[in-house]
Amino acid sequence: MAETATLPEPLAETPPSQRRHGAAAWAAWLARRLGLSALTLWLVSMLVYVSTSSLGDPVRAIMGREYDADVARRTALTEQLNLDDPLPVRYLDWLRGLLSGDLGTGLASQRPVSEVIGPLVANTMVLVVIAAVVMIPVAFGIAMLSANYRRRRPDAAIQVVLLALAGLPEFVTGILLVALFATTVFQVLPAITLVAPGSTPWSTPEAMVLPVLTLVLAVAPYVSRIVRATLLEVLDSDYVELARLKGIPERVVMRKHALLNAIVPGIQVIALQLAWLAGGVVIVEAVFNYPGIGNQLVQSVRDHDVPVVQAISMIIAAVYVGVNLVADLLSILLTPRARTAISS
Amino acid sequence: MSTTDATASPSALRRALRSKRFVFGGALTLVISVFVVVGPWLAPHGQNEVVGAPFSSQGLFGTDYLGQDVLSRVMYGGRSVLVIALLSTVLGMVLGVLIGVVAAYAGGWWDEVIMRLNDVMLAFPQILLALLVLTAVSQPRAWMIVLLVGASHAPRVARLARGVALGIVSRDFVHAAEALGERRSRVILAEVLPNMNAPLLAEAGLRLTYSIGIVAALGFLGFATDPSAANWGQMLNENRLALSTQPWSVLAPVLLIGLFTIGTNLTADGIAQLSQPGGGE
Amino acid sequence: MTTARTGAGIRVEDLRIVLTGRGGGTDVVDDIDLVLEPGEVVGLVGESGSGKTTVGTSLLGYTRAGAMIESGKVLLEDRDVLALPWQQVRKIRGEEIAYVPQDPAAALNPSIRIGKQIVELMELRGLGTSESRLADARAGLEEVGLPSDDEFLRRYSHQLSGGQVQRVALAMAFMPKPKVLVLDEPTTGLDVTTQGMVLRTMAELCRSHGVAALYVTHDLAVVANIADRVAVMYAGQIAELGPRERIFAEPSHPYTRALLDSIPHLSQARALSGIPGRTPAPGARPGGCRFHDRCSVAEARCAESVPELRTIAPDHEVRCLRAGEIGSWDISRGTVPDADPSKAREVILEIGDLEVFYGAKRVVHGVSFDVGRAETVALVGESGSGKTTISRCVGGLHREWTGRIAFEGQELGKGSRKRSVDERKRVQYIFQNPYLSLNPRLTIEQIVKRPMELFGIASGKEATERVVDLLEQVALGPAVLRYQASRLSGGERQRVAIARALAAEPDLLVCDEITSALDVSVQGSIVSLLEELRLQRGISMLFVTHNLALVRSIAARVQILNEGRVVESGSVVEVMDRPREDYTKRLLSNSPRID
Secondary structure (H helix, E strand, C coil): CCCCCCCCCHHHCCCCCCCCCCHHHHHHHHHHHHHHHHHHHHHHHHHHHHHHHCCCCHHHHHHHHHHCCCHHHHHHHHHHCCCCCCHHHHHHHHHHHHHCCCCCECCCCCCEHHHHHHHHHHHHHHHHHHHHHHHHHHHHHHHHHHHHCCCCHHHHHHHHHHHHHHHCCHHHHHHHHHHHHHHCCCCCCCCCCCCCCCCCHHHCCHHHHHHHHHHHHHHHHHHHHHHHHHHHHHHCCHHHHHHHHCCCCHHHHHHHHHHHHHHHHHHHHHHHHHHHHHHHHHHHHHHHCCCCHHHHHHHHHHCCCHHHHHHHHHHHHHHHHHHHHHHHHHHHHHCHHHHHHHHC | CCCCCHHHCCCHHHHHHHCHHHHHHHHHHHHHHHHHHHHHHHCCCCCCCECCCCCCCCCCCCECCCCEEHHHHHHHCHHHHHHHHHHHHHHHHHHHHHHHHHHHHHCHHHHHHHHHHHHHHHCCCHHHHHHHHHCCCCCCCHHHHHHHHHHHHHHHHHHHHHHHHHHHHCCHHHHHHHHHCCCHHHHHHHHHHHHHHHHHHHHHHHHHHHHHHHHHHHHHCCCCCCCCCCCHHHHHHHHHHHCCCCCHHHHHHHHHHHHHHHHHHHHHHHHHHHHCCCCCC | CCCCCCCCCEEEEEEEEEECCCCCCCEEEEEEEEEECCCCEEEEECCCCCCHHHHHHHCCCCCCCCEEEEEEEEEECCEECCCCCHHHHHHHHHHCEEEECCCHHHHCCCCCCHHHHHHHHHHHHCCCCHHHHHHHHHHHHHHCCCCCCHHHHCCCHHHCCHHHHHHHHHHHHHCCCCCEEEEECCCCCCCHHHHHHHHHHHHHHHHHHCCEEEEEECCHHHHHHHCCEEEEEECCEEEEEEEHHHHHHCCCCHHHHHHHHCCCCCCCCECCCCCCCCCCCCCCCCCCCCCHHHCCCCCHHHHCCCCCCEEEECCEEECCCCCCCCCCCCCCCCECCCCCCCCCCCEEEEEEEEEEEECCEEEEEEEEEEEECCCEEEEECCCCCCHHHHHHHHCCCCCCEEEEEEECCEECCCCHHHCCHHHHHHEEEECCCCCCCCCCCCEHHHHHHHHHHHCCCCCHHHHHHHHHHHHHHCCCCHHHHHCEHHHCCHHHHHHHHHHHHHHCCCCEEEEECCCCCCCHHHHHHHHHHHHHHHHHHCCEEEEEECCHHHHHHHCCEEEEEECCEEEEEEEHHHHHHCCCCHHHHHHHHHCCCCC
């Protein structure tokens, strides 16, 4: 509600207070957001710790039928997981380790967790980044094409295809792609990613095609649909109508008036989907046996390898929080209204 | 603006039937649901009955890794997926709507705290929440999956419900009820919720789509609630390595899961379109 | 810059615009002939659904989605805008025919700076150099009375006030020196003083630039102050067209007369009347004369033959079969005595030293006044004056206040939940926007019945009978009982809201701008309904409004508010005839008037 302060004479209407780009205001905003992110991550860490180590009995889960027989191993495991300590103490110990970079020792490998997942993090990042780089232009292109044919036949057809794809679970897409390109119909691409020790998945690029394609097919439909909806909303807005009534060519209307205002919701949905990718890789990596943290996570959950699961969960949650922070920052920088609200 | 004759506002159902998306999605969902429900009675063999050698070509789709009839297992294997997905959707919707509407209606400090905690839950991809808890569990049970998938829906539903509810609680008819001194529970139940029908129904369809995906994915990853029973997700896990030699043992359940989610997703979108002004296409 | 140009004006001939898609072929507007001479402002007046905006944008060869121009010509000099190839139409737009939008806050691009947006068109067309364009932009802003420094040019639209945004839109439209200007309700939502300023600027620019302007509005009073000629539209056709003086002195169409009868005057109280029925939507318009079913002087032939526009005096055309037979008209028809200031009062609501807060911000500062039994007290002010805020505190909708609000000597709690059942029942609040104040999921019967159930007044069959009675009192038939609110027009919805308030059998009605979302003819009938209720039931009213003329006709006492303080108060006659404060005088002098 912008209410004018005084109205002595309309000519002298007090303009909204002079706004300067106060560096201090920006610093304060950033500090607040960073603080909130830290708070979120802290609560996340509690949730991760409590759900992995106190809802069930990890030792019983790990040992299965041997639980009653092998007392010595039971004691050793209990020791290693500090299960004799009360929960808050265990949690604080773990948190201290987490903050100082000590992620503990993996139960399955008996190696430090950071050593186990270190190389995998890079593999997963490469996969996600390639998928994002492919996905963004594809999604925006389809959205613009669709908006161009707004509510006519091609648009409706594109929307139905996107909807169908959006509904498919990623493992369904993945398995169908494998059947299509690797095993049953054509045999042109490898069905799973085999990586020799010491090598990287991107040294065999053809092995990355299907995982990337699966991720793109899982994410692009959402981004595309939201960008299209935003574009249509902007194209129906009063300022686009005025631009047309002013005689601005359609091409310029689209580029300068419409896209400029559709980009912020676009960024937000991309952020959401990037964050989703961080989780979606879990299943996609499992389908293709891709050597990344997702596949490792599934493996470790099967092995009840609590420390590894905790570490990977924290990484995924941190990616989510970080991506959102960046998206918020970008949205604000690109929205004049929000930008001036902060610096005032 | 509006006209007074009765034909001007046909019933929601009649309008829905005019949306191709809704009709097609609904029909697909219905057909597969019927298949899932009556399948076990019509299946030629029992779900654990060994009918021949592993991966032989006996029967329509051949046999699986244990020599069980693939067709029969496909006919049995949708039930648990559907039941668990439905229950977790209901749980997630009820929890989420409750949280979202209360946050929107209470406003202020309460809203801030509830949504902040919600953000924490949102930091976990849905499947991760389930995996986290299953780490410390020796044998997953069906109720656990329902609980975990439902709990992972709740914050997402809550965010949507809060958004929709915020648009409603700020309207004057809610203020009017407040000024009359209506009980808070009645304001929520009689004034706010009925105006959220359409978006919530669409969200429920979407959540069901995701539930099916997640429940099947858990089976695919090897976290089945009953290792011997037929289950579409788990069948993928069991027969995966035979994709090239016995493709139907994998493709049949995959296609069924895919068609089912396409059906529910189209239905959800059809409902969502109806809730928009000038709905339909 | 200010040398008068001799454009040729613009001429609309036999224009017909129809709906596309389902219900295609139905006319939105039909048989429109209109001439705009250079330097002339023509007011195009109509209520919602009359098709006035459709006519306005058609001058630029543009229709909104869902409608299309079926036939007719828009002649700019010798060129028919509707027949030109679209590249040339686009070139004409902006450069020769400019448009000023209804809601400039939404019509300026939120992410392009003002300075850039003003010169955008000239830049695209390659007109002038970047320096000359900048100089033009500064000159244009100065012409509309805005600052022209770099700081202002760097602003975004959200950093301007409503009046400033509208003046930027004006400057932008005048920049390429167009020959024709279409203004679509450009002052909707502005305060009267700002509106006055924008209107004066606009009229001055049109005359000095020799621009032919079409001013589209729902407000006859605004037109009375700025237009040279007036066209009154009803149901997609021009009902009456003539010079301003003749339209206001000798209106000859029954619709024009009825509209004028529903407008309140500043100089004298009037018994306002509305027009029965509702404006028909495209496709639902009756045969014969489109106004015959709501006309007070209609005859049988009005339903059968379609009237043409007839010239009844030089430049004065009327679309009525009975034009000339229905007698003369007098502007002071319907005048009634002002409320008697010396009448004895029994105070029922007392407000003392009221301070209201939104969070830490104080928006109302020590306001005190009272309301007598069966008396209407008006709270008047511009946006931000705190008038609605005060009414919300009285109605129990806002809780952050200090001071005293007493009803019959009993102090009221802060917020409805701190008040007794009896207090909640006896003070009823009616909202500004009837499109938001009725639950769209409930039937009218359920809505009106609820207060009776809640306050234990009646239930079951008895309550239903009471609902029927109440609906009858607010001039709605029992047929609406099972309707949902979405099937009612704005005026009908507001009647339902009034019926809901009456269902609680209140002693005080708090009315927050309850007619501002409605057409003026509907406002007339709502006001006369309220007056009847006040006299019959002895209900007191706290009436919040920004419309001083309306105050004269409805209230006995008035509180003029500015920035959360009472500037002047007293009986309506006293304050409006002999204002003491500058602020009041300025409000009065800027209020558009037809008397």
